[in-house]
Amino acid sequence: MRTPTRGLSLMGRRIASGAGAYGYAQAVSIGTQLVSLPLFLHHWDMATYGTWLALTALPFYLSLADAGISTASSNQMIGLIAQGQKARAAEVFQSAVAFLASVSLLVLLVVGAALLLLPATALAVPQWKTVLMLLSVSVVLSLFCSLAEVVYKATGGYAAGTYLVTTGRLADWAGGVTGLVLTRSFIGVATGALLARLAYTLLSIGLSQRRTDFLRWGVRRASLADIKQAAAPGMLFLSLSLTNALSLQGFTLLVAATLGPAATAVFNTYRTIARIVVQITNALSNPLWPELTALKGQQDDGAFWRLYRRANRLGLLIAAAGALLVYGVSPYLLDVWTHGQIPFTATSMALFLLYAAVCSATQIPRVVLMAINRHAGLAWQSLVAAVLALGVAWLVWDSAGMAGVVAAMLLGEALVWFTATRAVHRMRAPGAAA
Numbered sequence: 173m174r175t176p177t178r179g180l181s182l183m184g185r186r187i188a189s190g191a192g193a194y195g196y197a198q199a200v201s202i203g204t205q206l207v208s209l210p211l212f213l214h215h216w217d218m219a220t221y222g223t224w225l226a227l228t229a230l231p232f233y234l235s236l237a238d239a240g241i242s243t244a245s246s247n248q249m250i251g252l253i254a255q256g257q258k259a260r261a262a263e264v265f266q267s268a269v270a271f272l273a274s275v276s277l278l279v280l281l282v283v284g285a286a287l288l289l290l291p292a293t294a295l296a297v298p299q300w301k302t303v304l305m306l307l308s309v310s311v312v313l314s315l316f317c318s319l320a321e322v323v324y325k326a327t328g329g330y331a332a333g334t335y336l337v338t339t340g341r342l343a344d345w346a347g348g349v350t351g352l353v354l355t356r357s358f359i360g361v362a363t364g365a366l367l368a369r370l371a372y373t374l375l376s377i378g379l380s381q382r383r384t385d386f387l388r389w390g391v392r393r394a395s396l397a398d399i400k401q402a403a404a405p406g407m408l409f410l411s412l413s414l415t416n417a418l419s420l421q422g423f424t425l426l427v428a429a430t431l432g433p434a435a436t437a438v439f440n441t442y443r444t445i446a447r448i449v450v451q452i453t454n455a456l457s458n459p460l461w462p463e464l465t466a467l468k469g470q471q472d473d474g475a476f477w478r479l480y481r482r483a484n485r486l487g488l489l490i491a492a493a494g495a496l497l498v499y500g501v502s503p504y505l506l507d508v509w510t511h512g513q514i515p516f517t518a519t520s521m522a523l524f525l526l527y528a529a530v531c532s533a534t535q536i537p538r539v540v541l542m543a544i545n546r547h548a549g550l551a552w553q554s555l556v557a558a559v560l561a562l563g564v565a566w567l568v569w570d571s572a573g574m575a576g577v578v579a580a581m582l583l584g585e586a587l588v589w590f591t592a593t594r595a596v597h598r599m600r601a602p603g604a605a606a
Contacts, residue, residue, distance in 0.1 A: 190459025193334035222433025249326035267398035446524035449494035464543035491532035557587035
């Protein structure tokens with residue numbers, strides 16, 4: 173990317189640094205999944221592993237507990253700090269801390285009460301109530317780690333924040349694997365992951381305190397007015413998070429309920445390989461977020477749209493070339509990764525990669541809308557698309573099997589791509605509202 177001014181040169185370096193950090197995040201994500209499958213299958217059979225995947229998908233929805241307030245507050249803090257209003261940024265941050273602490277406590281009380289009321293025979297899994305509670309606490313703790321990341325992101329440290337939160341996921345995974353090796357039980361894996369997550373969350377809060385002298389953890393300067401101000405865009409971010417959960421964990425649960433635990437393991441393995449393409453695009457799109465927010469705040473529309481055009485062209489190239497490349501290596505990857513337990517099927521992999529390519533093409537226009545809080549239409553239309561895709565998958569799974577489920581996923585992503593691209597084009601149209 174040509175950078176004719178020092179400002180653009182600094183931006184380019186920040187984006188490159190952010191892309192490197194996101195590359196680390198994806199290396200951790202992909203690496204842990206590559207190691208997890210053979211490791212778990214060494215200790216468990218395919219059906220047990222599929223059951224574990226379904227169990228872990230349920231508490232994931234608790235990650236929506238912050239209602240998008242953290243993301244909305246981050247956008248607001250970036251703008252305030254850019255304007256020199258550090259004191260106001262500190263108030264916004266402490267309001268986010270107060271909101272997250274209150275909601276987390278409420279969520280855990282509700283989950284605990286629900287588990288007590290449910291009959292022990294609801295799931296044919298040993299100690300499943302305790303396992304779900306341990307997993308739920310881990311998810312809630314990860315929200316505080318993500319709030320620590322907000323401190324870095326708001327102060328120009330996107331890359332450092334990404335390294336911070338990614339290493340937390342790695343620690344969580346390592347704790348779970350330790351529990352697996354020592355106990356070979358669901359409760360052992362959940363306990364190991366929770367202990368690691370607790371230790372790392374405390375470390376993350378401490379490190380974020382050293383990042384800046386004005387964004388301090390606490391609730392003394394929190395205000396209901398700041399929470400209300402972040403609530404509107406926050407609910408839209410929540411809707412997008414819910415859409416993501418429905419598109420990922422929702423389909424995992426659907427496959428587990430319809431096609432069985434063994435099919436769930438196959439489904440997740442194929443989807444993990446296909447989504448390598450999406451993760452590469454995200455390494456480009458995610459670091460763009462704070463840069464686009466800053467350019468819009470400076471009202472530099474020319475630089476804003478130049479950055480978008482270049483990034484979008486590169487994103488489309490990654491989607492197409494990445495899908496072809498992954499298709500070529502997937503037979504060998506499956507054979508090595510699963511030790512031949514999950515065979516390569518050309519039609520299934522092609523469908524998964526077509527789905528991933530469309531999802532990848534959506535990332536740049538999606539980030540443009542979220543970076544400037546213009547994602548209202550995208551939020552509700554994406555949620556409708558996810559629900560529709562799940563509905564179609566439920567209707568066709570019996571006759572079309574896994575291919576029908578993946579085709580439904582492709583339909584949902586195509587609708588989201590159309591929505592995001594149309595919204596960006598409307599923003600660029602002459603006379604569009606700023």
